[in-house]
Amino acid sequence: MAEARVSVDLDQFNCPICLDLLRDPISVNCGHSFCMSCIKTKWDQDDQRGVYSCPLCRENFTPRPVLGRNPMLAAMVEKLKKANVAEESLAGPGDVECDVCVWQKHKAVKTCLVCLASYCGTHFRLHNELNPGNKHKVIDAAGKLTDRVCLDHNKLKEVFCRTEQCLLCHECAMFHCKGHETSTVKRERSLRQSSAKTLMDQSETTAHSA
Structure with a gap:
């Protein structure tokens, strides 16, 4: 349920002009929200007419409204973005799981042939800090490691x-x-x-x- 809710919320926070997630979101007088750069470009084109409209509902504004970043909306978009990234990084069927994660298994990004373990991004950075100098042989995340690695020579x-x-x-x-x-x-x-x-x-x- 939580995963579906995050997906729907992200769609609702897309800019109607560029269709991407809102960047520096602003809300115009009619209540619709856009990326600051997107609506600015649109209204720069309307300068010749002297009438500025909402690209979504076509409501006209004169004079040109002053654009101000909506901090509450920006904070909400940032939270949704982080939540979505966290959901996407969780291991699913067919993914190689991080051997260190305990409560929620994240997708592994690298496998160490010396440790014979696979690591997500966070734990791989920790692995590198604990083993400086690139002494460990590392490959892209690989499942069933014991079947693919020679235990006598620690090589693929x-x-x-x-x-x-x-x-x-x-x-x-x-x-x-x-x-x-x-x-x-x-x-x-x-x-x-x-x-x-x-x-x-x-x-x-x-x-x-x-």
Whole structure:
């Protein structure tokens, strides 16, 4: 319920001219609100006529109203913006969760191959403060880390051995897979996706011709 309410409120606080969230919001005499820069540009164009209108309800004003920032509206927009960012940063289905967050799990942005843990933005900054000098190997957030990292060498399993049909890190591949047919994980994934697409296309062609 709270998530839906934040979304609706944000839509209500969009500027009718630029359609983005209000920036330096002002309210004109009719009660409608706009970005300061948007309504100023609009009324600069109305200078020749000497009549200034609300772009939403078309009510006319003469002389040109003095524009003043609405501090209460600005504070409300800022709170809504922060609430929306907080909601968006929470981990959802399929997202990699931060291993440090306790009450609400946020989306992880980085994974440390030394700590074998994933971190949200806040906890990743803390991780860097506790481990200065970039000594830890860090990658983009990755799930099921124990399946993707070689525990002997703390390195990603980036080599696919076609002979043994298994994933290894480069060091393990050099030692265990001499003379074997190997490929990078990225290339193997691409080949399998291509093969799957070819099979689907052939299946559709057969179905249409039947």
